[in-house]
Amino acid sequence: MHQPDRVTLREVAPRDGLQNEPPVPAAGKIRLIDALARTGLSRIEAVSFVSPKAVPQMADAAEVWAAVEKHPGIRYSALAPNRRGVERALDAGFTAVEVVVSASETHNRANIGRSVAESLAELPDICAVAKEHLAAVEVIIATSFGCPFEGDVDPGQVARIAEAAEAAGAGRVAFGDTTGMGTPRRVTDLLDAVSTGLPMLMHFHDTRGTALANLLTALDRGVTEFDASVGGIGGCPFAPGASGNVATEEVVHMLHDMGVDTGVDLDALISTAELAQEIVGRPLESGVLRAGPRTRLSPKP
Amino acid sequence: MHQPDRVTLREVAPRDGLQNEPPVPAAGKIRLIDALARTGLSRIEAVSFVSPKAVPQMADAAEVWAAVEKHPGIRYSALAPNRRGVERALDAGFTAVEVVVSASETHNRANIGRSVAESLAELPDICAVAKEHLAAVEVIIATSFGCPFEGDVDPGQVARIAEAAEAAGAGRVAFGDTTGMGTPRRVTDLLDAVSTGLPMLMHFHDTRGTALANLLTALDRGVTEFDASVGGIGGCPFAPGASGNVATEEVVHMLHDMGVDTGVDLDALISTAELAQEIVGRPLESGVLRAGPRTRLSPKP
Numbered sequence: 001m002h003q004p005d006r007v008t009l010r011e012v013a014p015r016d017g018l019q020n021e022p023p024v025p026a027a028g029k030i031r032l033i034d035a036l037a038r039t040g041l042s043r044i045e046a047v048s049f050v051s052p053k054a055v056p057q058m059a060d061a062a063e064v065w066a067a068v069e070k071h072p073g074i075r076y077s078a079l080a081p082n083r084r085g086v087e088r089a090l091d092a093g094f095t096a097v098e099v100v101v102s103a104s105e106t107h108n109r110a111n112i113g114r115s116v117a118e119s120l121a122e123l124p125d126i127c128a129v130a131k132e133h134l135a136a137v138e139v140i141i142a143t144s145f146g147c148p149f150e151g152d153v154d155p156g157q158v159a160r161i162a163e164a165a166e167a168a169g170a171g172r173v174a175f176g177d178t179t180g181m182g183t184p185r186r187v188t189d190l191l192d193a194v195s196t197g198l199p200m201l202m203h204f205h206d207t208r209g210t211a212l213a214n215l216l217t218a219l220d221r222g223v224t225e226f227d228a229s230v231g232g233i234g235g236c237p238f239a240p241g242a243s244g245n246v247a248t249e250e251v252v253h254m255l256h257d258m259g260v261d262t263g264v265d266l267d268a269l270i271s272t273a274e275l276a277q278e279i280v281g282r283p284l285e286s287g288v289l290r291a292g293p294r295t296r297l298s299p300k301p
Numbered sequence: 302m303h304q305p306d307r308v309t310l311r312e313v314a315p316r317d318g319l320q321n322e323p324p325v326p327a328a329g330k331i332r333l334i335d336a337l338a339r340t341g342l343s344r345i346e347a348v349s350f351v352s353p354k355a356v357p358q359m360a361d362a363a364e365v366w367a368a369v370e371k372h373p374g375i376r377y378s379a380l381a382p383n384r385r386g387v388e389r390a391l392d393a394g395f396t397a398v399e400v401v402v403s404a405s406e407t408h409n410r411a412n413i414g415r416s417v418a419e420s421l422a423e424l425p426d427i428c429a430v431a432k433e434h435l436a437a438v439e440v441i442i443a444t445s446f447g448c449p450f451e452g453d454v455d456p457g458q459v460a461r462i463a464e465a466a467e468a469a470g471a472g473r474v475a476f477g478d479t480t481g482m483g484t485p486r487r488v489t490d491l492l493d494a495v496s497t498g499l500p501m502l503m504h505f506h507d508t509r510g511t512a513l514a515n516l517l518t519a520l521d522r523g524v525t526e527f528d529a530s531v532g533g534i535g536g537c538p539f540a541p542g543a544s545g546n547v548a549t550e551e552v553v554h555m556l557h558d559m560g561v562d563t564g565v566d567l568d569a570l571i572s573t574a575e576l577a578q579e580i581v582g583r584p585l586e587s588g589v590l591r592a593g594p595r596t597r598l599s600p601k602p
Contacts, residue, residue, distance in 0.1 A: 001302060001485075001521055110602045148599045180588070181595040183558040184302070184517060208588040208595060209507065209551035212514035216485060220302055238599045239592035241584075250510035257484040283542075287481070287509040291540035294482040294509060298449045298539045301411045 001220045006261045008225045010043035010201065011036050011248055013276060014064075015079055017233035019048065019057050020244055021280050026060045028279040030067045035272045036230060037071045040264040041248075045098065045227075046076045049085035062092050077138070081112040082119075086126050090133045098174070099126055100140045103158045104147035107178070111142065120164045127169030138172040139165035140203070144190060145214075146181025148238045155193035162196045172199045174227070177214070179238050180207020184217040191221045203227035204246050206285075207236045211246035212254055219260075226251065230269065231276035231284040247286035249273050253293050266293060302521045307562045309526045311344035311502065312337050312549055314577060315365075316380055318534035320349065320358050321545055322581050327361045329580040331368045336573045337531060338372045341565040342549075346399065346528075347377045350386035363393050378439070382413040383420075387427050391434045399475070400427055401441045404459045405448035408479070412443065421465045428470030439473040440466035441504070445491060446515075447482025449539045456494035463497045473500045475528070478515070480539050481508020485518040492522045504528035505547050507586075508537045512547035513555055520561075527552065531570065532577035532585040548587035550574050554594050567594060 014033045018024050029047075036044055046068060052059035061078070070076070077096035078089035089097045101119040102108035108116045123139065130137045143150075144158045162173045173196060182204055194200070202218050204211040204226070215226060229245030236242040249269045252262050273289040284290075315334045319325050330348075337345055347369060353360035362379070371377070378397035379390035390398045402420040403409035409417045424440065431438045444451075445459045463474045474497060483505055495501070503519050505512040505527070516527060530546030537543040550570045553563050574590040585591075 001518065106601050146595055149601045151596065151598055180592065183555050183595070185559040206510065206588065207592045208554060209513050209548065210555050212510050213517045213555065216514045216517055217302065236592055242588060242592035247510065253509060254484050254511050254514065258486040287507065287543060291481065291508045291537055291543035294447055294484070295452065297452055300407055300450045 001216070002222070003219050003258060003260055004224045006224065007219070007255055008043065009041060009248060009251060009262055009264065010045055010225070010227050011041045011230060012045040012227045012245060013229040013231065013233045013248070015045040015048050015058070016227070017229040017245055019055060020234040020237055021057070023057045024279055026064050026067070029064045032276060032279055033064070033068045035275050037069060037074055039268040039272055042073060042263060043075045043077065046078060048079040049088040050081055062088070065092050079140070083122050083126050083129065086129060090130065090135055095133070095135045096138070097130060097135055098138045098140050099123065100142055101161060102142040102147070103153045103161060104143045104150045106149040107143045107147050110149065116161070120161065123165060123168035123170065131169065136171045137169070138174055139170045140174040140176050142176045142178045144175035145177040145186040146179070148179045148181070155190045158190055159193040159195070162194050162198070166196050166198050170198065172201065174201040174203055176203040177205050179236055180205035180210070180244065182214045183210050184213050187214050187217040188221070191218070199225065201225035201227065205236065205244050206232065206246045207239060207242050207244060212250065215246070215251065231273035231289055232286040233276050233280055233284060243285040247273070247288065249286055249288040253288045257294065302517070303523070304520050304559060304561055305525045307525065308520070308556055309344065310342060310549060310552060310563055310565065311346060311526070311528050312342045312531060313346040313528045313546060314530040314532065314534045314549070316346040316349050316359070317528070318530040318546055320356060321535040321538055322358070324358045325580055327365050327368070330365045333577060333580055334365070334369045336576050338370060338375055340569040340573055343374060343564060344376045344378065347379060349380040350389040351382055366393050380441070384423050384427050384430065387430060391431065391436055396434070396436045397439070398431060398436055399439045399441050400424065401443055402462060403443040403448070404454045404462060405444045405451045407450040408444045408448050411450065417462070421462065424466060424469035424471065432470065437472040438470070439475055440471045441475040441477050443477040443479045445476035446478040446487040447480070449480045449482070456491045459491055460494040460496070463495050463499070467497050467499050471499065473502065475502040475504055477504040478506050480537055481506035481511070481545065483515045484511050485514050488515050488518040489522070492519070500526065502526035502528065506537065506545050507533065507547045508540065508543050508545060513551065516547070516552065532574035532590055533587040534577050534581055534585060544586040548574070548589065550587055550589040554589045558595065
């Protein structure tokens with residue numbers, strides 16, 4: 001199997017993670033983002049600019065972002081569901097924004113209240129506005145590996161959205177396994193279908209145990225950018241009690257043992273997972289958090 | 302990546318799983334084994350013959366085995382730490398026994414109270430006794446991917462034990478990731494080192510999230526036999542609260558979506574995981590149990 005020398009991770013706990021947990025005070029979010037920034041991570045999805053009615057967890061996005069330490073080596077990003085959210089992110093000073101559109105019609109309507117066509121139609125405008133602010137746009141394609149309402153998703157449909165994103169002027173595309181329906185076969189099928197010149201990122205959930213197997217499959221196919229969430233925070237919205245985002249420390253732990261560099265200090269990351277656990281106030285699912293890394297030995301009996 | 306058409310699973314929840322849980326009454330064990338036998342699984346590790354003082358969970362092994370329905374298409378096996386245990390298993394009527402020896406000295410002493418050399422010295426006798434009973438012997442090499450006391454394990458040492466097993470007359474060898482220290486790199490290193498003519502089985506734990514990535518790596522290298530535990534029952538003895546055995550339904554769920562046959566009915570298996578959860582009396586970790594398979598859709602909003 002092929003493996004790269006280096007992988008780039010984007011930490012999504014502050015946004016994607018906390019958006020799927022009971023609301024956390026701004027101070028906790030700021031503390032988490034600042035702790036993550038000291039682990040060696042080079043990308044952090046910090047907040048989203050969404051309707052505070054629909055997503056009360058992110059109502060304080062501007063306040064959180066204003067208070068965060070801005071480390072010069074880190075690319076912080078904000079997610080937005082539409083042009084209005086992107087404008088708010090740009091006004092707040094973000095130079096990297098993510099726009100989300102689902103590969104399945106039903107999920108796009110449930111998630112952001114409009115059709116896939118409506119989302120795509122807005123993309124060129126969003127990219128133009130971002131360009132005026134010298135900001136980069138990434139299009140996140142949700143439900144890329146399956147939809148919780150519709151089931152299997154046609155990889156051809158994912159490919160068409162990626163093409164639309166590129167044509168609109170986006171700088172990067174991400175494939176989201178929104179509810180953990182991905183398997184190695186789905187990763188392969190998607191990569192067989194997609195042909196884009198844009199950098200590609202994959203976002204896996206560990207809802208059904210397949211996250212690291214999917215990541216390994218993507219590595220073998222040349223993908224080197226992944227999302228992950230410290231402590232695995234952020235559950236699966238369609239399966240209460242089930243896990244969602246793959247834990248960053250599980251990704252880093254496996255990759256480092258394979259000799260793949262991430263630039264992240266695993267010990268500092270595990271300490272930050274402990275902080276994340278304290279902030280969300282429930283035991284987190286991450287195996288590396290619970291059992292420690294493989295290098296943490298037990299005393300000899 | 303290479304994948305086979307078919308994989309054979311051995312279900313280890315009744316023995317390896319329940320041995321790492323608070324004791325369960327014999328009736329529950331019998332119910333679990335009989336339910337597993339109706340899912341399409343072709344191999345079940347039923348009980349172990351060990352010291353009832355050291356392992357009270359298995360004190361009723363003979364009673365459980367006597368009461369279990371014996372399905373003709375299923376190979377039931379019993380684990381034993383030494384010749385005495387093997388003789389008890391043969392006396393109880395088992396025709397497949399597993400003998401465990403660790404790749405690391407400290408773990409072998411902690412697990413079965415003697416040196417690796419002492420364990421290996423007994424193997425030829427054990428194989429001879431089993432042969433007289435027309436029974437097959439499998440040697441399980443514990444801590445094959447790392448030792449919780451000693452850390453990294455030399456794959457050369459694992460290879461030497463596999464050779465000793467073959468020379469002694471064993472019919473098969475299994476590599477155990479006893480405390481979930483395996484990663485794809487460790488699987489590759491082990492398979493690079495081992496050269497045996499015996500059929501090989503791999504036993505992964507999901508303690509640090511790597512179980513299915515390890516399995517995928519082993520598949521790519523031609524391994525087609527794996528252990529798994531329904532519901533993921535059986536924790537990690539060195540990390541209270543952390544998960545241990547990979548869940549059978551997570552393995553089957555991923556393999557079936559990849560087009561790899563296991564002979565197992567996934568729905569029946571998930572029902573059995575629910576039964577296992579009831580029997581052990583705590584919420585189990587299995588993602589496929591908690592969230593359902595990827596084909597279980599949510600009602601459209």
